[in-house]
Amino acid sequence: MSRALVAAIGLASIAAAAAASAEPPAGAASCSGCHPASARVASPVPRLAGHDRAAIVRAMQEFRSGQRAGTVMDRIAKGFTDDEIQAIAAWFAAQK
Amino acid sequence: MKTSRRDFLKLGLAVSSALVPLPAIAQGAAPRVVVVGGGFAGASCARALHQAEPRIAVTLVEPNATFTACPFSNAVIAGLRELGAQQFTYERVAADGITLVRAAATGVDVAARSVSLADGARLAYDRLVLAPGIDIRWGALAGYDEAAAAQMPHAWRAGEQTLLLRRQLEAMDDGGLVVISAPANPFRCPPGPYERASLIAHYLKTKKPKSKLLVLDAKDAFSKQRLFQAAWAELYPGLLEWVPLSKGGAVTSVDVATRTLVTDFGRHQANVANIIPPQKAGRIADAAGVADRTGWCPIDPVTFESKLQPRIHVIGDAAIAGAMPKSAFAANSQAKTCAAAVATLLTGGTPSTPKLINTCYSLVAPDYGISVAGVYQPSPGGQLADVPGAGGVSPADAPRATRAAEAVLAEAWFRTITAEVFG
Incomplete structure (x- = not known):
């Protein structure tokens, strides 16, 4: 087998794995700046990994409408559409 | 390799x-x-x-084997925090399987x-x-070079400079004049000079109340300006004075020997001078x-x-x-x-296509926090632009309980982000 073919197979398998692993939806990667990724961090800000999907959607929609009081989330939620909120909520809900 | x-x-x-x-x-x-x-x-x-x-x-x-974080380093300058709380190593990063080259x-x-x-x-x-x-753009401000920074610290990269500015404040007699020079945009941490002014004012108010703090600014506007100015009027009246560009705030040169900051309108001889230089x-x-x-x-x-x-x-x-x-x-x-x-x-x-978020907290006093947040997306012009209608600063009329809550959230943010990056 030629070197080029070996290289091509190696890359193809990496490409397949990348397609299978869910890239974070738009905006989701920023959340862990404040919402701890690790359960070991003590914070009044809730962890989102494994959080109930519907609860994340409801919170974001209520922050956005002003129905729920926030310190910064009211300002941040206004930057996201319903579709984006759904995608972010599904992504976090699927995590452990 | x-x-x-x-x-x-x-x-x-x-x-x-x-x-x-x-x-x-x-x-x-x-x-x-x-x-x-x-x-x-x-x-x-x-x-x-x-x-x-x-x-x-x-x-x-x-x-460097140790990273020294800038956020919260203003609290170190004001004696509210030790530098060790700002320092992190790369052991956990390496343990992930990342090759570290020192x-x-x-x-x-x-x-x-x-x-x-x-x-x-x-x-x-x-x-x-x-x-x-x-x-630092050494030489961009006449008279300010690396040697000058040993006398008039910038403290804009955290570490020894942070401690130097703190020691100078601690050594200053009550009744002294502290002068901060703030640069034109863009620079690291837009609200940073004003958080620093706030926490130094807090130090002076509690430890050296006859002293004065002057902020000479190369700008007429700055991040979270209305919130900072309202808090200064409430917490530090007569102690902290901000001089904008239009009132002669731009520092044009410094004289290290006499610790003097020169503007088009005059000369200010400081007991402690903090030069936040062009970058x-x-x-x-x-x-x-x-x-x-x-x-x-x-x-x-x-x-x-x-x-x-x-x-x-x-x-x-x-x-x-x-x-x-x-x-x-x-x-x-x-x-x-x-x-x-x-x-x-x-x-x-x-x-x-990504969407990104920013949240920045500033402390005006140890129990008084304010914030700015924004959401960003690529614009047709190829820049990261604000998502319209999102973001902004803390409400101007918030009660002190909200300011206290934001001070708590600021510290929680620091613990969270440093755990993600280094922990």
Whole structure:
């Protein structure tokens, strides 16, 4: 087998794995700046990994409408559409 | 890692003759990403790259064994916090499986795709991420050079400079004059000079109440201005005075021997002088050819790839990120977005359009926090732009309980982000 073919197979398998692993939806990667990724961090800000999907959607929609009081989330939620909120909520809900 | 010049030439030929859009890597080896700079941007990016695709060989190049964080370093200056609380090591980053190279990156050979180190070694890359933070533009302010910084500290890169400014404040007699010089935009941490002024004013009010603090500013407007000014009127009346550009605030030169700051309108002899000087991207940006005439680095807002050099991405304070401020939160946010894009590019995909968030807290007093937040997306003009209707600062009429809550959230943010980046 030629070197080029070996290289091509190696890359193809990496490409397949990348397609299978869910890239974070738009905006989701920023959340862990404040919402701890690790359960070991003590914070009044809730962890989102494994959080109930519907609860994340409801919170974001209520922050956005002003129905729920926030310190910064009211300002941040206004930057996201319903579709984006759904995608972010599904992504976090699927995590452990 | 040692690769001869001949291997690089061979690699170059292999790449240029490849028909596939993927990097043709010799002998089917994993794609190599080198990240230069181990701050909030670089360390975040290295970890996010490894997490996104563990088969990417990630190397983090950083000369220091310990990282000293700038956020909250104003509290160290004001005696409210110890420098140790700002310091982090790279042990957990290395434990992830990231190769740490403790050296200074000195140059980039764009054609050969390699980074050279201070000791002459070279690191080959398929994609390079530069996260060099800031450098001081020595000489941009007449009289202010590296020697001057030992007398009139900038304390804008945390560490020994932070402690020097603190010691000078502690040594000052009650009744002294502290002067801060704030630069024109853009610079690292837009609200930083005003948080610093606030916490130094808090120190003076509690420890040396006959003293005065003057902020000489090269601007007429600044981040969270109305919130800061309302808080200053409430907490530090008669102690803290802000002089904008239009009232003669711009410092045009300094005289180290007499600790004097000179403006077009007069001279201010300080007992303690803090010069926050003009800045530019960290020096590797210049060496790599990714900085433009402004001294900062134009980037693609989807991938953070340089607009000046292919396969080099720039994140954090060094990048021109449109509406995003130069903050640790923004650096971390950009790092994760860039890592996802680089992993996608290296596996032959097309990166999706990102959305990024920034949140910055400032302390006006230990129990008085204010914030600014923003949401950003690539604009048709190729910049990161504010998402209309989102973001903004804390409410002007919030009760003290809200300010206290934001001070608590500020500390929680620092614990959370440093745990993600270094923990």
